[in-house]
Amino acid sequence: MTGKKPQDSLVIMTELVLPNDTNTFGNLMGGRLMYWMDIASALAAMKHCGSPVVTASVDNISFESPIRLGNVVHIEAKVTRVFNTSMEVHLKVWGEDALQQYKYKSNEAYYTFVSLDPNGKPRSVPSLIPESEEEHKLFDGALRRRQLRLVLGGKMKPDDATELKAFFLKD
Numbered sequence: 001m002t003g004k005k006p007q008d009s010l011v012i013m014t015e016l017v018l019p020n021d022t023n024t025f026g027n028l029m030g031g032r033l034m035y036w037m038d039i040a041s042a043l044a045a046m047k048h049c050g051s052p053v054v055t056a057s058v059d060n061i062s063f064e065s066p067i068r069l070g071n072v073v074h075i076e077a078k079v080t081r082v083f084n085t086s087m088e089v090h091l092k093v094w095g096e097d098a099l100q101q102y103k104y105k106s107n108e109a110y111y112t113f114v115s116l117d118p119n120g121k122p123r124s125v126p127s128l129i130p131e132s133e134e135e136h137k138l139f140d141g142a143l144r145r146r147q148l149r150l151v152l153g154g155k156m157k158p159d160d161a162t163e164l165k166a167f168f169l170k171d
Helices: 030-049 135-150 162-168
Strands: 012-017 055-057 072-082 086-097 104-115
Touching: 012 030, 030 055, 030 072, 030 086, 030 104, 072 104, 072 135, 086 162, 104 135, 135 162
Parallel strands: none
Antiparallel strands: 012 072, 055 104, 072 086, 086 104
């Protein structure tokens, strides 16, 4: 199984915010945005591994700027690190006021997906070969983010989270 570059998994999804997508304040509903983010990140994960995937986790999503009715949503997703059968996908979300001609950051998030074989069982994923400085930074931080997810999910003891401990505790 040969490695792939993060750019090989890049997905850019664009949506128009319509009245049915908004809350009573005229802003895109957070749940609708998370739905679109899940689709974009799943597509990036599938591009990387060439198989069906399921969402394993979604990290904290903080909304920096609301996206208004009539604005455009741009979601960029790509794989940042691969483990055995799982992949971390980083998403960046921008809103765009096409009439006023400006883009603004809405939020970022990390999703984790598991690759499945034809029987619905986890399957190995091709390795990832980061190239750019940003890709290396995301790749290096992914192990800490993974350990944090596992600790918070009760699947790893805090004492076993060596990358997290190294980040917070200096010898």
